[in-house]
Amino acid sequence: MxxxxxxxxxxxxxxxxxxxxxxxxxxxxxxxxxxHHSVVQTVTNEAVHIPQTPQIKEQVAPSIEKPSQSEQATVQEEKPVVESKDYDFEVVSPMVGTFYSSPSPDKPAFVQVGDQVSENTVICIVEAMKLFNEIEADVKGTVTEVLVENGELVEYGQPLFRIKTV
Structure with a gap:
């Protein structure tokens, strides 16, 4: 030990x-x-604002031109407003790889929308460099949304599932 x-x-x-x-x-x-690199978001009836990290601002800022006042008004009107809160936890990919919803092509998916999960429930596999990494839910709740398709390439930090916690 x-x-x-x-x-x-x-x-x-x-x-x-x-x-x-x-x-x-x-x-x-x-x-x-x-x-734990998962993202927890609280969504209200107001417009959703996702802050940028300083690193992203530095990379993006030089290529962005400031819009005119009329363009700003148009951009502000187009912001999405979230009507309801159907989740309060997102499971994100811990690595770059290929998303698999089931243990093999002939087996059923680990979880589907509406399924109950616990902290240790395996909900998918992300394959990276021929290693198959089981991803667990990390929370107890109900799966409200599956955000990626089987066989899809995923990025580090990309949301995979949304879960309404209990």
């Missing part, structure tokens, strides 16, 4: 690395470390 100091060192190394999940098993003891 690992000592407390060794576990703390593992946690520090995981925090500093690009690895999102780490499992270790020896002599009947099992340790699973997992980074």
């Amino acid at each position: 690992l000592s407390i100091q060794e576990m703390e060192a593992l946690i520090d190394k995981l925090d500093q690395s690009s690895i999102d999940e780490f499992s270790y098993e020896a002599n009947g003891a099992k340790i699973k470390l997992k980074k």
